[in-house]
Amino acid sequence: MPEEERLLSVLRRQKGYVSGRTLAQETGISKNGVLKRIRLLRQYGYCIESSPKMGYRLAGEADLPLPWELAKVLDTLVVGKDKIIYRHTAESTQNLAISLAEKDPSSEGTVIIAEQQTSGRGRVNRKWLSPKGGIWLSIILRPMIPASKITELPFAAALAVCDSIKKATRLNPRLRWPNDIMIEGKKVAGILIDISMEAERINYAVIGIGINVNVDSSAISSNLETHIEVTSLSDELGHKTSILGLTKEILEQLEYYHVQLKSDVPHTIIEQWKRSSDIFNRKVEVIHNDWTIEGVAVDVNNDGSLLVRTDVCNNIKVVASDVRVKYY
Ligand code: BT5
Numbered sequence: 001m002p003e004e005e006r007l008l009s010v011l012r013r014q015k016g017y018v019s020g021r022t023l024a025q026e027t028g029i030s031k032n033g034v035l036k037r038i039r040l041l042r043q044y045g046y047c048i049e050s051s052p053k054m055g056y057r058l059a060g061e062a063d064l065p066l067p068w069e070l071a072k073v074l075d076t077l078v079v080g081k082d083k084i085i086y087r088h089t090a091e092s093t094q095n096l097a098i099s100l101a102e103k104d105p106s107s108e109g110t111v112i113i114a115e116q117q118t119s120g121r122g123r124v125n126r127k128w129l130s131p132k133g134g135i136w137l138s139i140i141l142r143p144m145i146p147a148s149k150i151t152e153l154p155f156a157a158a159l160a161v162c163d164s165i166k167k168a169t170r171l172n173p174r175l176r177w178p179n180d181i182m183i184e185g186k187k188v189a190g191i192l193i194d195i196s197m198e199a200e201r202i203n204y205a206v207i208g209i210g211i212n213v214n215v216d217s218s219a220i221s222s223n224l225e226t227h228i229e230v231t232s233l234s235d236e237l238g239h240k241t242s243i244l245g246l247t248k249e250i251l252e253q254l255e256y257y258h259v260q261l262k263s264d265v266p267h268t269i270i271e272q273w274k275r276s277s278d279i280f281n282r283k284v285e286v287i288h289n290d291w292t293i294e295g296v297a298v299d300v301n302n303d304g305s306l307l308v309r310t311d312v313c314n315n316i317k318v319v320a321s322d323v324r325v326k327y328y
Contacts, residue, residue, distance in 0.1 A: 003029050005068035007037050008046070008058065017054035043088070063240075065113050065135075065247035073248050076109075079139060079255040083110040090114035090136075092121055094208040097138035098194055101204040108204075111251060113137040120210065122190055123179070124322045129223055133215040133234075135247055138208045139254060145262055147200045151304035154179050154320070155273040156257035157191045157207045162276050164249035165189070165211075169233055169241055174278035176327060177297070177306045178320035181211075182278070185327075186231035188212055209250065214240045267302045274300060283328040284308060286318050293318070297327070 001009075006027040011018060024031045038048055038056060047060030062069070067084040074080055090096055093112040100107050114137070117130035130136045143153070158175050165173045165181070165188070173181050173188060181189035192208035212220065212232035221230045233241045261269060274280070279297045286293045286308060295310035306318040306325070318325075 002068055003027065003033065003037050004041055004066075007034065007041065008068070011048070011056065011058035017049075017051060017057045019055035023056065063242050063244050064115065065137075065244050069244055070248060070251075073244070074251060075248075076252055076255045078109040079141075079258065080111040080251045081109055083107070085110065085112045087112070087114045089116050089118060091119040092117055093136055093138040094121060094192060094194060094206060095119075097140050097206045097208075101140045101196070101206060107140045108142045110140045111137055112139075113247070122192060123320075127225060128190065128192075128210055129220050130210060131215055131219070133243075134213050134232075135209065135211040135243060135250070137247070137250075138206050139251075141205050141207065141258060143202055143205060143258065143261060145202065147197060147202060148303075149261065150195060150197075150202055150205065152261055152267075152269045153195075153205055153207070154191055154193050155304065156261050156269050157193065157209065157254065159269065159273055159276060160250060160253035160257050161189050161191065161209060161211065164246060164253050165233065168246045168249055169237060171233065171236055173276075175273055175276045177277070177279055177300055177325065178304075178323075183231055183233075183236050186217075186229040188231050188233065188236075207254070211246070211250075213243055213246060270300055270302055270304065279327060285326040285328075287324045287326065288322065 007023060010023055010026045020031055020034055023034045042048055044064055044066060045062035049057045049059045067086050070084050093114050097112045100110060116132045117136050120128035120130035120136060122128045158179060158181060161181050162173045162175055165171060171183055173183050176182050179191040180187050189211040194206045196203040214234045215232045217230045217232045217235045282297050284295060284297045293308060293310060293316060295308040297306060298309045299307040301307060308316045308318055310316055
């Protein structure tokens with residue numbers, strides 16, 4: 001049990017004030033260690049009152065997906081099961097997860113969570129702004145599936161996020177090809193997948209998930225390089241959503257869709273994704289570095305590509321890799 005958790009469990013058990021000496025005795029941590037840990041717990045958001053005569057009292061819990069808090073509520077067999085790494089600040093959870101996946105073959109299910117990221121990234125190294133108040137996490141999976149099925153993974157992850165937001169907030173997010181989760185036409189979350197393959201075998205996949213939960217979306221909009229409509233759950237709801245509760249939902253939903261992905265039933269993920277999407281029959285502009293196509297989104301193929309009907313050709317198949325899509 002981590003030292004922080006040991007301290008919390010004594011504070012919770014006692015309900016009232018507990019002296020520093022008792023805390024040290026009951027946890028086996030030195031008195032200085034207790035002081036240091038209490039300071040850290042306060043930084044995480046636990047409200048710990050102190051009185052020179054009586055000691056310490058836990059007056060309020062934190063709402064963060066800290067490993068010991070998630071472990072109490074998470075109902076999964078693989079995703080995040082005893083494998084949560086938490087950072088107050090990380091450059092990018094995605095990069096941390098990739099280095100871990102590269103060196104540790106037993107890292108399947110590991111979830112890396114950061115309270116804030118200093119160099120969060122989107123596809124093709126676009127900037128992903130990740131201030132405090134959001135969910136920024138990356139999950140390592142090693143799916144035993146045929147390589148051709150890996151194109152369904154981003155759809156599975158987007159479905160997991162969409163379902164979790166619905167369940168936690170009763171908002172109605174919609175999915176946009178290739179990897180966006182939208183509310184009322186504004187981006188609330190994004191998915192990033194990095195895959196390592198050798199021949200036809202998937203070595204690992206890292207799923208990066210970024211959600212604007214309790215953040216001020218106008219602060220994000222004003223710092224974007226290109227203008228897009230952005231929102232957060234708190235801006236839509238007018239109140240905060242539990243970050244711990246939503247993280248639990250996401251990890252559980254992700255495990256659910258991961259199991260579906262591994263089952264033999266073909267293309268159910270893409271079919272479900274289509275039912276939660278609002279892109280069909282909408283005018284779109286697909287933008288690549290040196291070309292732009294205008295047309296109407298007609299379908300998503302079983303290989304994950306987008307089918308666009310244009311005036312000049314019949315249907316054009318667009319692959320997600322490095323395009324940007326505008327919907328009208
Ligand atoms: C994405 O890329 O939407 C994938 C975002 C994945 C972020 C997660 S957070 C945890 C993990 N660690 C990382 O370093 N990354 C992952 P893309 O479709 O390329 O969209 C990027 C674009 O979204 C940017 O060019 C901006 O226009 C916009 N953007 C940046 N920050 C945003 C935010 N917080 N909310 C909404 N839009 C944002």
